[in-house]
Amino acid sequence: MTTPASIQRKIIHVDMDCFYAAVEMRDQPELANVPLAVGGMRSGRGVLTTCNYIARQYGIRSAMPTHKAMQLCPDLVLVPPRMAAYQDASQQVQAIFHDYADAIEPLSLDEAYLDVTSSQACRGSATLIAEQIRQDIFDKTGLTASAGVAPVKFLAKIASDLNKPNGLFVIKPEQVSEFIETLALEKISGVGKVSIEKLHHQGLYTGGDIRRAERDKLKQIFGKFGEMLWMRCQGVDERAVSNDRQRKSVAVERTFAQDEGDQGILVERLMALLPELQRRSEKHLKQAKMNKLGVKVKFADFQQTTKEQQCQQIDETTLLELFNEALARGKGKAVRLIGLHIGLAPEQQNQSPQLILPF
The missing domain is CATH 3.30.70.270 (Reverse transcriptase/Diguanylate cyclase domain)
Incomplete structure (x- = not known):
């Protein structure tokens, strides 16, 4: 249109608002006034899916390991997700x-x-x-x-x-313009922990700082991300609201019940994920081409690394090479999670540039 x-x-x-937890509180009114989290069972390697606002007052948040959440709030009520x-x-x-x-x-x-x-x-x-x-x-x-x-x-x-x-x-x-002037850059979608550190290193903290920065310099330092950020801070976002969103990747991962340090066992578990990745990828590869293969490793200390390579098919030899390189980054640390993924090349379409329209 x-x-x-x-x-x-x-x-x-x-x-x-705290959607999963809100549904649970609606369906079970006795949970409405207690610290509540969905997911993350007490045993094993549970991780919270979400929590209500009472729980958040204790510092609890989504994706937090259950054991840490229970340390912050021993009275936290945990319920399993009901998708x-x-x-x-x-x-x-x-x-x-x-x-x-x-x-x-x-x-x-x-x-x-x-x-x-x-x-x-x-x-x-x-x-x-x-x-x-x-x-x-x-x-x-x-x-x-x-x-x-x-x-x-x-x-x-x-x-x-x-x-x-x-x-x-x-x-x-x-x-x-006034809103962007004092907007903290970390509020902008796409600005993560690594990029915010780089931005701060350049003395850039707010949208106003970006507005006054040289566009070419930002692009030189940060590439396409710098160009995007400069445009956003001018108030420009040409993306249309569209329900035709294309999937960019397909992934599968597993968290271990106990940390694992044996490389041979880790390789076996990685290869065991291949059938599931192939199953999940099948329908998407009918509509898009694969352009990347990658592995993900999360170590026992929660440090995480990803290793990727341009690839047009799921190749076991390449996968093992990437996995070994990722493991080497841990310098012998045990592993708590492994995963693998493919990247999907977006369909090439000829689109006319959209206008940012006056009010």
Whole structure:
């Protein structure tokens, strides 16, 4: 759908609040006022899927090892995930989105982008649409959602996190420049631990710092990432809201019940993952070409490394070479997790450049 050049895009990012935990609290009201986490059973190498906001007050977070979470909060209540219940709630939420937007881009079960530029609902106000969507979600599912409204995608996503839980934050087009000026760079999607350290080393901490930096210098130092970051901090994000997202990789991994240091056993376990990777890859390789093969190793101290190589097919010899190189980085440390993955080359399409439209 092409938007007329006289109209500014209106993007909403909706993010459910502690989604899995919220479904559990809704279905089991006795859990509503206790520190709660989903996943990560006490025995073995459990990892939390998510937790409620009471648990977060103890410093607990998603993807935290269970044993660490229990140290922070001995009274933490753990429940196993119920994917069928979460998928059912997600389908109800997605149905609500279709009442207000034609262009919807789901990111996961609990979040999505909506382009409501042309929506006539709520007198065409993106702010009112976001409020109504949140109300509909609560009325129909008993769950709360937070939302961000902005003229571009990356700002809408940042905004949805600013008034959590059960909140709304709006960045109007005339507020974009002021908002970005003091925006911490780590808030921008794609800026991780490694890149933020490099940015800080260059004296770059906020969006305003990037705005005033030389574009060519950023590109020289950081490559395409530097170019992307400079554009974002000018308020430019040309990505359209699209439900035609292409998978970029397929992966499989396993966490061991006990750390393993025997290289022969590790190789056997790695090769045992191959059939599952091939099974998961089969349907995707009918639509895209493989362009990369890689392995992942997480050591007993939770340090993690990945080794990849350009490759057009799953080759066992190449895989073993990559695995041995990854293991060597641990300098003899035992291993708690191994994984392998393939990269998928995106389909080449001729696309006209999109305009960043005025309000």
